[in-house]
Amino acid sequence: MSATLPATHTNHLRMIEALYSGHHGWLYATLRKKLGNAMDAADLAQDTFTRILASKVAVIEQPRAYLSCVAKGILVNWYQRKALERAYLDALALLPAPEVPAPELRLMVLETLHEIDAMLDALPPLVKRCFLLSQIGGLKYEDIAGQLGVSLITVKRYMKQAFVRCLMLVD
Template identity: 65%
Template sequence: MPSSSSLPHREIATLYTDHHGWLQGWLHRRLGNAFDAADLAQDTFVRILGVRDPQAIETPRAYLTTVAKGVLVNWCRRQALERAYLEALALLPAPEAPSPEQRAVVLETLHEIDVMLDALPPSVRRAFLLSQLDGMKYEDIAAELGVSLTSVKRYMAQAFRRCLALVD
């Protein structure tokens, strides 16, 4: 008799066998690139490995499409961030350009910051960006956002806690 822990993995394996080709084709039609589609299809299945009860998935293709859309959105955001960084690097004189290793570290850090900022509520994110990028004082941020100074302080504390969690 199979162990209870191997049952979900068997269900995922069946889901993979039955639908991987379809999902990869679906992604290929959206991306126009078979290699990226293969990577994102694999990422989609990696993401669903954590599903507690794969048998509860009633419509596998709808479920896979939903998960794949999230993976695709994250991938597109990462690509846009990378393009923007590389465009900024292209403007630097050659001696000041970072090494490929440094570029990879910076890109990964930028991606982590982007994910952290995206997880913040909009008002917290806006207050944080006004403070950190625009150098605004808390009183000015409060006036800009139409909230109290206490709210801005609370927003900033929340943003800094998220930043510290990123570092840990």
């Protein structure tokens, strides 16, 4: 028994195949030059095409400009992820040897940090800033309102929005 794909799905796959075959080498070379690392460049190029495949975009008029734009977003996320990992590893380096968590726990913590980071990036900028000022900076809601130039009720609304996102992460 063979399944047939809808015409639009088939066209989309053909478009992605043509995009990949025509521009993968260029994108890989561009990323390799930026990163100085063939393995990371290959991973990020693949992630770029995977994201485009998932996007179901119908027409790409300027393939290299489009690929550059998508790859730039992926590259920014990659740099943020690497910075987060470095910060965590730097913090671990300051711990006395008996307190350093086992490799399995370190991996779990890094994965959780990446999930939290992605959750925070999904928040509107002021909501994210409000949440970080409260949770990392330890500021009181009144102080946050003054710093952000918003009302106390707005800070409470922002915090509720952030906490709801955090709860979604737990589910």
